[in-house]
Amino acid sequence: MKRIITFGTFDIFHVGHLNILKRAAALGHHLTVGISTDALNYSKKQRYPVCQQASRAEIVAALRCVDQVFFEEALExxxxxxxxxxxxxLVMGDDWAGKFDEFKDICDVVYLERTPSISTTELIEIVKEL
Structure with missing residues (x-):
């Protein structure tokens, strides 16, 4: 069996997050999830997550399909x-297709299709309009 790793912010946890984590876990026997730190998220998106990194890690770690969680400090x-x-x-959503192929020298790289019609950014915009 294989050890799987994936990365994400997992802010405002939703069914799309759950779907990709369950599908990633099904590819092996151990799933490790890197949670983007608040600082890393700010550097990528120029905004902090709605939920703090400790809360996001606690939510993801509580899932049956997740074996291990750590904080991703830097994309590099x-x-x-x-x-x-x-x-x-390495498993990532297909919105990142091709962007992590440089790691094919040390592991397989799989891009999974995202759950249609849901994203954290979209949810944040909807809530802002209320």
Missing amino acids: LKREYIEQFEADV
């Missing part, structure tokens, strides 16, 4: 995280 450390957690497969 992905290779080190893959090696540190001895991942055989």
Whole structure:
């Protein structure tokens, strides 16, 4: 069996997050999830997550399909995280298709289709309009 690793912010946890984590877990026997820190999220999106990193990690860690959670401090450390957690497969959403192919020298890279019609950004915009 294989060790799987994936990364994400997982802010305002929704069914799309659950779907991709369950599907990632089904690819192996151990799922490790890197949760983007608040600072990393700000550097990527110029906004902090609605939920703080400790809360997001607690939610993801409580899922049956998740075996291990850690904080992703920087995008540039992905290779080190893959090696540190001895991942055989890196799983990402298909919105990242091709962007992580550089890691194919150390693990398989799989892009899973996202759940249609739901995203955290979309949910935040809807709530703002209320």
